[in-house]
Amino acid sequence: MPIEVVLLFAWMLVIAFLAFIACTFEDLESDTGSQSNPNSQVQLAAQVGQVNRFFNKAISGEPLSNAMYSATAGTVAWVLLQKFEPLVPDAKWKVAILAIPLGVLAAAMVHVIFATTAHCGRTAAQKRFEQPIYLDVLYGHLLPIATHGFMTTFCITSIAYIQSNIGYLAFGLENHPLNHPFALPLLCFIWGITVGSIGSSTGDIHYGTEREFQDRPFGEGKRVVYHGKITRYADCGIRTQRDIVGFCAKFGGPCTGLTFGLIILFENYRTLVGMRLGGFLSALPAITRPEEMFILAGDLAAIWGIVVGLLIGIALTAGNMVLVKWLRKRYGPFVGV
């Protein structure tokens, strides 16, 4: 197998690893800011009399807010890359090492600004429920929010840089650019929406079975009016989100990261395997071939990719069914059905 093909698979693994880290921290960041996990409780808790010391970071849902941080980071990084790449034409990667963290830093600042407006705005709008603004809660949560968000945005921007039309996959492979059409900010935007969606839909263990309804099998069946209680007392003292991050870092965060990482891994894996089976990769100097052959190889790559994707999908569905059947047999039916 040519070294370029091996390298492509290696880059795929790098991207999957970065995705794993990104979504792990995304889930933990949303716990710090109560954007996903205890979010509904925080909005409602004060209204049902449960005054709390939680940080209310309502930045329009995780997909959009993560798209914003990533797009900001991507834009600033892209500007710096455009500005400084001409200075070192032989080693453009040196600019990326500077530009991506600086762009992500700008995004972290924007993140903190939005977090403060959301917390202060929402708390002020709950005046009649006697929910005060605790300044130590406000200041104390900003740094964890910024740092967890930094990790997510950094990984997402790195993935976008590797894939975009200025990254390694576009130019790094000698004479065989893959010519990814998307620009860096646009890819950051798309990946940001994706990481936010996965983080929003997966790994909400605090909201669900593991904390709030620990005494119930599969955690079902408490009335909504009690949901606000989750915001009040921790194992020792009054609960803030820093307790929740510690709790979720053990299982919920890595679980979410694994979901996103596996999605990225399988998706890229089926594409690359499809390209390999379709004859698109083994003859990498594709540009020199007749155009009809090039198009044919591309079509075959797409067909193989779809077939491999279907196989992976069937395997996952079957595995899931076996697991759920075993679980129900082992632990009984869902309570409350």
Place this chain on the structure above:
Amino acid sequence: MTVTPAVEEEVVVAAKPKKGFTFPGDETNLGIIAGVIATIIVLIPGLPAVIKAVGMIFAFLWGMDSVRKTSKYGLGTGVPSIGVLATGYGIIGALVGAACAHVVGSIGPVAPGVLGGVVLMAIVGYLSGVFSNHEKIIGMKIPKLERGMMELGMAGTIGILLEFSIVAGSLDFGLVVEKAISSGLVAIMFILGGMSMFHPYNACLGPDERRERTMMVSVEISGLLSVILGIALLVMGSPWGIGDGISLIIFGALVWLVFYRRFIQACMKECYATVGTGLIKTLG
């Protein structure tokens, strides 16, 4: 063209509170004032970026007010969705507007063709409002949805057109596609433009929400957007030279600083209590 301090002061003063806030109190008044100012600015694509940013702030303020108006009946998690819909309208409308301007041509510095996109999105928005509310079609029966959707389409289109015209330096279709869309900058325009329309109401949601306070967030986010577009402008280049980008960054930072400070102060003053720390109320 370098910094235009006169404009900066004018904007800050125009929307600056004296006691309480002096944003136009009525939704219709605000719509008319903001719409007319933004439309006049969008019609002249050759203006410096700072003036376009002023128009952008007004357009997004209008959009935010429409989001608030549409969502006020009790839409919770749908607030961001409405805002994203407005930005989506905006992107399509802005492209149509730039294409119309290309076809119609310009009369002196004025490019009347851009209004084609605005009018189209007004019609599309109104129709979608009618379809959503009509009993025989979807029947959501949301009060004032038709007007809200129409205004959202118009405000979104004008806002995105102004963003395009800031980055591209004009509304020439080829330049817009090359500098704003192919470069990927459309992503940041989409999300931050949308944020300045839907984040304010989403962030201030609650029974004690106050309209003027919500509006401050919109202006503040538009300031941030101006800073980022100014940074992008330094690379994209502008017919007005490097001063265009720098003045936009300074203007955006000033607007952000003034309105962010005022918003946080207003929140801390108007909430139930602002305390350094404290225990929670014990339930009886």
